Amino acid sequence: MTRFVENSIVFPYKRSLGPVIGAFMTGLTEQRILGIRSGDQVIVPPLEWDPQTGAELDPDGMVEVGPAGTVESWTWVPAPSEQHPLGHPFAFAFIRLDGASTPLLHAVDTGAPDALRVGARVAPRWRGSRVGHIGDIIAFVPGEQPEVDGPDSGPAEAPVTMMDYNASITYRNPVPPVLDRLREASRDQRIIGQRCPVCERVYSGGRGYCPIDAVELGEEQDVDLPHTGTITNFTIVTPVQYPGQTETEPFARVFVLLDGTDVILPYQPVVELPVGEVRVGKRVAAAWAPPNDDIDDAGAMGGAYGHLIGWIPSGEPDVEDPDLVNRIF
Ligand SMILES: [Zn+2]
Structure with missing residues (x-):
């Protein structure tokens, strides 16, 4: 029986978020999901430039969407790795939040795949303690009403301008x-x-x-x-x-x-x-x-x-x- 050892390499880095993504992340700490206007479209998550024309978008054109939305497509993750957002089986789904023109990719927690379908209505389950990161939404759950997991520590005290990120890889070596x-x-x-x-x-x-x-x-x-x-x-x-x-x-x-x-x-x-x-x-x-x-x-x-x-x-x-x-x- 071959024995294995597990190794992880982690490369940490910081990035500045800029006026649009920074506002989006700050909004998450307030339990608000923001998109940005581009013509008659509302892009979620917001971008600094129109993906069609490359035109710069106005940060003043940010609008709140959701919090509930409709599942447009999904795939089931039966065996999550440590890099996945949830430790138990879940779905990745494109969710068109109410008022948005584009879908947001996020996790949907329904327990089992037969509880999910295209057209299902879902709402965010927020983390009680939020830092200004897409993970402030633990997952979307069935229904129209957002939830908060645990005691709510409230919004960030200052606008979120930076993000810490650990790029990591874990591998197993035979000994x-x-x-x-x-x-x-x-x-x-x-x-x-x-x-x-x-x-x-x-x-x-x-x-x-x-x-x-x-x-x-x-x-x-x-x-x-x-x-x-x-x-x-x-x-x-x-x-x-x-x-x-x-x-x-x-x-x-x-x-x-x-x-x-x-x-x-x-x-x-x-x-x-x-x-x-x-x-x-x-x-x-x-x-x-x-x-x-x-x-x-x-x-x-x-x-x-x-x-x-x-x-x-x-x-x-x-x-x-x-x-x-x-x-x-
Ligand atoms: Zn020899």
Whole structure:
């Protein structure tokens, strides 16, 4: 049974909303949905320019629509992902709000698909606490009357001019069995690798295959590796405070060539080694967490493994070898 780890990458950014979208978002905090006049049309959500002619639209021509509307078309989402607006099955629908000429795309919460049809009347279910975001409407629900979910904290105190947005992706990676063995061995303060039965090269980590001979490296190929090595490459990371970044100060990731082998452990953390003292040729030794510490899977796909928490200066003199920097993998 293959084990998976889940990873998420999040890129946060801010955007300024401008006079039209800003007014729309501010309206949402007031439980009002605004459109904009364009000739005899009312465009919802409002745009700054007429999509037909490209003509600039007058922000003074914004008008309130809805709050109820009619479903023009819909599709059922039976298994929502974490990126969807609701955590249970729902519909995405084009809803023509009363007074609007164009449909608004939003979620409709009916519980089951057979409770929804084209022509159904729906109204917004507002969030009690609104920030000026399309998600201030949790979903549309059947009927003519808007609802508020929970205590109503009222409109925004100032016009909404900016929006925070996190673009994110979540993916699942299979964990090769060799990495689970590596992590397990780290409980006993062992670093294991695998010796290829064909070429006799030794690997540690990776996907559990010899890339030269394309043979799988199983438990019977496991060998113990030394606990000392030499830094061959490094990078100093100055952390940007993106969501989930727990580091606040510059920190090092080093590549360690294990003594007497060709094995390089890449992107290893260091312990008691200040950033300014990290250099190629520095001698280091494995640093271990206490055996009873509960260690998570942070190292499963990179960095140190399990109870191997990083590399600490061994106190030996540096290795002077100009070829060291050529040893990356
Ligand atoms: Zn091989």
